[in-house]
Amino acid sequence: MHTQSNELQGTQYSPTRIRATWDGTGSVEDASKALGFSRAKGYDLVRRGEFPCRVLRVGRTTRVVTASLLRVLESGEPEYNGARRAPSTPA
Known part of the structure; x- marks a missing residue:
């Protein structure tokens, strides 16, 4: 039963499902x-600028x-x- 739950959750966040159900942002x-x-x-990760x-x-x-996702x-x-990228330093 636990495996079935994990499979359903994986399907919920598959690229195909996201394309079909999400708008421009999530x-x-x-x-x-x-x-x-x-x-x-x-x-x-968002707070640190690393998402x-x-x-x-x-x-x-x-x-x-x-x-992007x-x-x-x-x-x-x-x-x-x-x-939050650091500015480039001139060479």
Whole structure:
């Protein structure tokens, strides 16, 4: 029974399901689950500017860009927000 529950949860956050059911953005909580970590870890990564997908902040609301999440899920490569990247130093 426990295995069936895990299979259903995995299907809920599959790229196919996300494409079919999410709008242009999703919650940090749902994106974190899709990526395999907890809500708390997701918000911690957002706070540090290290969430593996593009994140939008509008006022007090934080949303994850669905297209970015799908690229990360399909490629396995992070696509950092870049909001906190250090400026380049001249060579």
